[in-house]
Amino acid sequence: MTDQEILRFSNVRLSFAGVRAVDGVSFTVGRQELFAIIGPNGAGKTSIFNVLSGVYRPQSGRVVFDGVDLVGRRPHEIAALGLARTFQNVELFANLTVLENLLLGRHHHIRYGPLAAVLWRGRARREELAARAAVEEIVEFLELEQWRRMPVGLLPYGVQKRVELGRALAMEPKLLLLDEPVGGMNLEETEDMARYILDVREELGVPMVLVEHDMGLVMDLADRVLVVDFGQPVATGTPAEVQTHPDVVRAYLGEVTAA
Amino acid sequence: MSNSRPRGRPLLRTSYAEDLALLDTPAKRWWTAALLVLALSLPFLLTDDLLQLLAVCCVAAIGAIGLGLVTGYAGQVSLGHAFFLGIGAYTAAGLSGDPDGRVIGLGVTDIALWLPAAGLVAALAGVLVAPLATRLRGLYLAIVTLGLVFIGQHVFNEWSALTGGAGVGRPAATLEFLGRPLAVTDAVATRDQKLYWLMLVLLLVFAVAARNLARSRIGRAFTAIRDRDIAAGVIGVNLPRYKTVAFAVSSFYAGCAGALLYTVTGFFDPGSFSLLLSVQYIAMVLIGGAGTISGAIAGAFFITLLPRLTRELQAWVPFVSTQPNEVPNVFQVETILYGVLIIVFLIFEPRGLFGLWIRARNYWKAWPFSY
Numbered sequence: 347m348t349d350q351e352i353l354r355f356s357n358v359r360l361s362f363a364g365v366r367a368v369d370g371v372s373f374t375v376g377r378q379e380l381f382a383i384i385g386p387n388g389a390g391k392t393s394i395f396n397v398l399s400g401v402y403r404p405q406s407g408r409v410v411f412d413g414v415d416l417v418g419r420r421p422h423e424i425a426a427l428g429l430a431r432t433f434q435n436v437e438l439f440a441n442l443t444v445l446e447n448l449l450l451g452r453h454h455h456i457r458y459g460p461l462a463a464v465l466w467r468g469r470a471r472r473e474e475l476a477a478r479a480a481v482e483e484i485v486e487f488l489e490l491e492q493w494r495r496m497p498v499g500l501l502p503y504g505v506q507k508r509v510e511l512g513r514a515l516a517m518e519p520k521l522l523l524l525d526e527p528v529g530g531m532n533l534e535e536t537e538d539m540a541r542y543i544l545d546v547r548e549e550l551g552v553p554m555v556l557v558e559h560d561m562g563l564v565m566d567l568a569d570r571v572l573v574v575d576f577g578q579p580v581a582t583g584t585p586a587e588v589q590t591h592p593d594v595v596r597a598y599l600g601e602v603t604a605a
Numbered sequence: 606m607s608n609s610r611p612r613g614r615p616l617l618r619t620s621y622a623e624d625l626a627l628l629d630t631p632a633k634r635w636w637t638a639a640l641l642v643l644a645l646s647l648p649f650l651l652t653d654d655l656l657q658l659l660a661v662c663c664v665a666a667i668g669a670i671g672l673g674l675v676t677g678y679a680g681q682v683s684l685g686h687a688f689f690l691g692i693g694a695y696t697a698a699g700l701s702g703d704p705d706g707r708v709i710g711l712g713v714t715d716i717a718l719w720l721p722a723a724g725l726v727a728a729l730a731g732v733l734v735a736p737l738a739t740r741l742r743g744l745y746l747a748i749v750t751l752g753l754v755f756i757g758q759h760v761f762n763e764w765s766a767l768t769g770g771a772g773v774g775r776p777a778a779t780l781e782f783l784g785r786p787l788a789v790t791d792a793v794a795t796r797d798q799k800l801y802w803l804m805l806v807l808l809l810v811f812a813v814a815a816r817n818l819a820r821s822r823i824g825r826a827f828t829a830i831r832d833r834d835i836a837a838g839v840i841g842v843n844l845p846r847y848k849t850v851a852f853a854v855s856s857f858y859a860g861c862a863g864a865l866l867y868t869v870t871g872f873f874d875p876g877s878f879s880l881l882l883s884v885q886y887i888a889m890v891l892i893g894g895a896g897t898i899s900g901a902i903a904g905a906f907f908i909t910l911l912p913r914l915t916r917e918l919q920a921w922v923p924f925v926s927t928q929p930n931e932v933p934n935v936f937q938v939e940t941i942l943y944g945v946l947i948i949v950f951l952i953f954e955p956r957g958l959f960g961l962w963i964r965a966r967n968y969w970k971a972w973p974f975s976y
Binding site for chain 1: 621622624625814817818820821822823824825826828829832833835836837838839840841842843844850854896
């Protein structure tokens with residue numbers, strides 16, 4: 347693994363009973379890269395994310411993140427290493443406010459124990475105030491000011507997606523995994539989200555892996571694209587290369603039968 | 606703090622410390638102060654038998670807060686609360702009992718020693734039980750914790766050297782602090798007045814501690830586990846550890862509540878720690894409002910006062926008898942009311958008494974408009 351890579355995903359195989367969800371996929375992500383994974387429904391994109399974040403354990407293969415092998419580690423350990431993600435279907439804590447959700451993102455940056463918490467003095471108070479200030483920067487960054495104290499369950503879908511991005515950013519990740527950040531959004535919301543993704547890249551310098559069905563977004567934002575189908579890698583390359591790759595066209599549009 | 610605030614802007618916050626304050630609006634500060642003054646002055650307004658009942662309410666509230674933390678906040682349904690209450694009660698009674706008495710007693714009569722000890726022994730039991738919660742969830746966990754109650758009942762019944770045996774019982778822990786008895790009638794106050802004040806102060810301490818825990822990193826982790834456990838893990842919450850912390854803290858509260866509960870009446874037997882007790886505490890949390898500290902307190906007062914209320918009710922409904930051998934009698938009404946209330950709350954106001962309070966508050970906030 348070179349210094350230029352933050353993530354090396356090599357020859358990973360994951361199957362459930364007879365179904366091969368991820369079948370020998372390999373890729374690397376650079377330290378400044380915005381890497382996209384695309385593929386038809388059920389191609390195994392989200393399974394790749396679940397392997398990365400420790401929700402699933404692959405049968406074989408290696409996942410090296412910033413010099414550490416992730417296979418066999420539990421989700422919270424992987425989070426502490428600096429890998430953050432968002433989910434395809436918003437996985438926010440619906441009863442908690444925007445602020446509380448963001449503060450939960452800072453969970454492993456806050457270290458005081460239960461006894462300090464009960465007294466709410468000294469270290470606990472100091473760290474909570476620092477976390478509150480840090481979270482405010484994210485509120486500002488993602489323009490969430492007007493919803494700070496609202497339970498996220500009551501917010502519009504597009505805003506929930508943004509809060510989820512904020513929760514991942516609050517973790518101060520070394521690598522950000524975005525699972526369909528604009529899935530189900532209208533044009534305006536999609537443009538907003540694209541702007542935030544670019545801002546994250548420009549201002550925070552966080553490399554990202556993006557799973558997305560919106561081809562326009564992927565082709566505009568991504569540096570490189572990996573195409574998967576039925577769990578298998580089809581092609582990797584720049585958006586322009588991938589778009590014209592015959593195997594990719596076949597995966598999306600089907601076999602060309604009689605010409 | 607209020608010096609820097611512009612006039613006429615009581616809700617403007619100028620620092621994160623103000624933003625995170627427990628009582629963050631002037632209205633909350635005033636009402637809490639008023640409620641506190643009222644609670645402290647109740648002994649001058651009420652008769653001793655009512656004060657005794659309210660003292661029991663305060664202790665029950667401590668136990669309900671404990672169950673609220675594990676079930677309401679962390680979402681781990683526990684039917685084993687009676688087991689932890691029992692462990693606390695017998696630890697305290699065993700420590701403070703008379704060394705020459707009929708049952709085990711070590712003569713450590715100071716509440717500053719036996720109360721934390723009861724909490725810690727119960728917390729240890731909670732830590733031992735916690736691995737179940739890391740492997741099971743929902744209904745399965747409820748059933749397994751139900752098993753604890755039966756194990757507890759068996760042990761308490763059989764270990765008569767400690768518990769006095771079924772149907773016989775033993776004296777509860779002795780209320781002494783620094784060699785001075787806390788609950789005896791003297792020239793200043795009656796036993797029940799003192800008991801009430803003591804339990805009220807303890808409830809305040811336990812409630813503020815729980816509130817602090819709930820708004821801390823730990824409380825947020827609890828809620829995250831309750832709402833979405835996979836997402837909680839992915840953002841960095843160590844699920845097994847926090848489930849263990851939840852059970853430990855909850856059992857600590859239960860242990861302390863169990864230790865105090867029978868000091869009011871003075872005597873208890875193993876039959877007290879049955880499934881019914883666990884269900885009563887679940888009812889307190891559900892009727893009060895799961896996931897809130899004030900809800901747990903309200904629920905505890907409500908459930909504890911309910912038998913008394915139904916007795917009072919009898920005067921208004923003459924066809925209900927006070928004799929247990931006549932039908933219908935108040936005891937039947939009480940049992941039925943209990944179930945009916947849980948059902949009614951779950952259907953019409955799942956947020957419990959706390960939810961009713963929120964509704965009333967919002968109504969007055971918006972008045973005379975509907976929203």
